[in-house]
Amino acid sequence: xxxxxxxxxxxxxxxxxxxxxxxxxxxxxxxxxxxxxxxxxxxxxxxxxxxxxxxxxxxxxxxxxxxxxxxxxxxxxxxxxxxxxxxxxxxxxxxxxxxxxxxxxxxxxxxxxxxxxxxxxxxxxxxxxxxxxxxxxxxxxxxxxxxxxxxxxxxxxxxxxxxxxxxxxxxxxxxxxxxxxxxxxxxxxxxxxxxxxxxxxxxxxxxxxxxxxxxxxxxxxxxxxxxxxxxxxxxxxxxxxxxxxxxxxxxxxxxxxxxxxxxxxxxxxxxxxxxxxxxxxxxxxxxxxxxxxxxxxxxxxxxxxxxxxxxxxxxxxxxxxxxxxxxxxxxxxxxxxxxxxxxxxxxxxxxxxxxxxxxxxxxxxxxxxxxxxxxxxxxxxxxxxxxxxxxxxxxxxxxxxxxxxxxxxxxxxxxxxxxxxxxxxxxxxxxxxxxxxxxxxxxxxxxxxxxxxxxxxxxxxxxxxxxxxxxxxxxxxxxxxxxxxxxxxxxxxxxxxxxxxxxxxxxxxxxxx
Numbered sequence: 001x002x003x004x005x006x007x008x009x010x011x012x013x014x015x016x017x018x019x020x021x022x023x024x025x026x027x028x029x030x031x032x033x034x035x036x037x038x039x040x041x042x043x044x045x046x047x048x049x050x051x052x053x054x055x056x057x058x059x060x061x062x063x064x065x066x067x068x069x070x071x072x073x074x075x076x077x078x079x080x081x082x083x084x085x086x087x088x089x090x091x092x093x094x095x096x097x098x099x100x101x102x103x104x105x106x107x108x109x110x111x112x113x114x115x116x117x118x119x120x121x122x123x124x125x126x127x128x129x130x131x132x133x134x135x136x137x138x139x140x141x142x143x144x145x146x147x148x149x150x151x152x153x154x155x156x157x158x159x160x161x162x163x164x165x166x167x168x169x170x171x172x173x174x175x176x177x178x179x180x181x182x183x184x185x186x187x188x189x190x191x192x193x194x195x196x197x198x199x200x201x202x203x204x205x206x207x208x209x210x211x212x213x214x215x216x217x218x219x220x221x222x223x224x225x226x227x228x229x230x231x232x233x234x235x236x237x238x239x240x241x242x243x244x245x246x247x248x249x250x251x252x253x254x255x256x257x258x259x260x261x262x263x264x265x266x267x268x269x270x271x272x273x274x275x276x277x278x279x280x281x282x283x284x285x286x287x288x289x290x291x292x293x294x295x296x297x298x299x300x301x302x303x304x305x306x307x308x309x310x311x312x313x314x315x316x317x318x319x320x321x322x323x324x325x326x327x328x329x330x331x332x333x334x335x336x337x338x339x340x341x342x343x344x345x346x347x348x349x350x351x352x353x354x355x356x357x358x359x360x361x362x363x364x365x366x367x368x369x370x371x372x373x374x375x376x377x378x379x380x381x382x383x384x385x386x387x388x389x390x391x392x393x394x395x396x397x398x399x400x401x402x403x404x405x406x407x408x409x410x411x412x413x414x415x416x417x418x419x420x421x422x423x424x425x426x427x428x429x430x431x432x433x434x435x436x437x438x439x440x441x442x443x444x445x446x447x448x449x450x451x452x453x454x455x456x457x458x459x460x461x462x463x464x465x466x467x468x469x470x471x472x473x474x475x476x477x478x479x480x481x482x483x484x485x486x487x488x489x490x491x492x493x494x495x496x497x498x499x500x501x502x503x504x505x506x507x508x509x510x511x512x513x
Contacts, residue, residue, distance in 0.1 A: 041065030042066060048061055062300075071258050075254040078254050090239065090242050264496045265496055269310040269313070270310075271503075277481060278508075279510065280445070281445060282509070287509055289394075291324050291505070292318055292503060293450075294311060294324070295358070297325070297489045298487075299330045299332070303489050305343065307340075322351040322354070327356055327357055328361070329361065332364075333371070341376075351391055354383075357409070358403075362409065384398025384429060390424075394427055397444075398428070413442050414442075422443055433468045433470050434468065436449075436477050440479070449482065452472060454472040454498075455471060456491070456496055456497075457497045472484050
């Protein structure tokens, strides 16, 4: 498990940090530190809770540590989708780049003959000026084929010249062709080293031979026109662009999902579900009896008194006949969380409020669970420890959670149900749905449970479904019906995705009504 968790963090670090940030930069250092410290804070949160650390310490660790666990889950899922998107996006960008390159090559090929003709015309004009100047001075034209002795001018033979001639070089040639300056001008035209024509060609050839980004533009701005060329487009490669795009997208999706899931727990009261359950043995006088079922409130370093108050207000607004709290009320001791539980004393129901333990009540051992039971009695609740009470129309029983076996507080169905009148309808409060098989054996008509959270965060719903006979809702097992609520709180990260919290108003129906 440790290797799996470490591997998950390495993968997230690789995709979000190593592949997207410059080595040695402060953003990379900061992100790397976060990927290392946040999981350590999550572990420290659980350890401090079990050790009974001061609540301020638990809260300081819990908020960043637990929220990171939720964010990590959805980062992994989003990055896994990104692995599919990544090659597709790269291929699209590569195709677009090839299309642009082919278009540019086609345009350059069409413009080549025009540019060559312009070069030839410029060279011819310069050569004619040189020839006219030499003729005026009475000197032979270069390349005149022996006519220089008589002063006659021979035909001017032009060789193909590559390069660019601008207005400045042409004017320079003309000014050099004043009295006594003909040979210098001729040398400028004919030599390969210093003339305007050959100098321009050298710059152009140098730019063409340098394939680095920006080489041609810089050469153009250095040599001929004096005007800067267009800037090159991208500072980052396509692969870096894709890596950053996937990383940003995955982070945004994960953060948005966690924020929405946290709002469902922290920002609003649980939704109320209405379920009608027919019981064959229920008398007509009890038809329509309403039980408010709530579970998995999970008071702790993150969910406190305000969370309890929202739940109590929601239940009281439904005006139930009875309140059934089916376990996992707290994640801590009475000393730390007694104040957070106090609003439970405001619950209003005609036949009272009842409570059975869940597995989390036993995290502090038998003594810790006993302290909570005493505290709840002080608040006016009625804990059912393997016990039963007779109400008008049906029997209400409750058993300890199966995790109580580890501390000598095991569930005892015989004690809770053994000597009752089997002609009466029976409703059993038992935290975990797996206890349904014992309930069937003891002739229970309806079992009320929680524990699963409905999976709390998709896709953990599939794991929770595999581990429990019923994930959420109402199902029948023989003559016994099982109702499982998703719970009103959250354990670990205060986040729910695909499994909204709820308080269920169960309405009992009689076939005799």
